[in-house]
Amino acid sequence: DAKTTQPTSMDCAEGRAANLPCNHSTISGNEYVYWYRQIHSQGPQYIIHGLKNNETNEMASLIITEDRKSSTLILPHATLRDTAVYYCIVRLPNSGGSNYKLTFGKGTLLTVNP
């Protein structure tokens, strides 16, 4: 799986958009980009994933650059409850039962301030 690089920490004001960057310059053509977050003392929570196109769901938007070497997770209106560690993970699609695991780095601690 391709390695990812994320800032250690970021701050965001409540109500503003939080933009979390991730660098994955060695990503291969069929690797997906996933984002998970982990609120303190809870299990990780799936947020969104994408391959080439930008994606949006009820939680966030994922913007992947055209060369796919980086991506940005956008929380459009951050709240205090969005304070968490955010993990960017790249992974090959499931293939006959392989490529199943998620390889977590240290992620970005996003702190949303009042």
Add this chain to the structure above:
Amino acid sequence: DAGVTQSPTHLIKTRGQHVTLRCSPISGHKSVSWYQQVLGQGPQFIFQYYEKEERGRGNFPDRFSARQFPNYSSELNVNALLLGDSALYLCASSFYTDTYEQYFGPGTRLTVT
């Protein structure tokens, strides 16, 4: 719908003992994975099971074992506990699809003294 459930929530064991942790996946999910998260680190993959068969194993010693039952619930067993086994143990379940989004339970906090 209920999410992934794990039991117990917290557990304290002594070095050398063994422990069994339990996980019930989301209804309809046939794949279960286990992860270990030590303080300050991201989760590390231990095992993955699908249809009661082990499909993957991370870099953990043989003291760690797991199994999946016909109802797709799973157990993680750890023998001869060491202080370093103290961690949050996470279970995740998923459909068996190409993109394999995994949904995590709240975890079991194991403390080895």
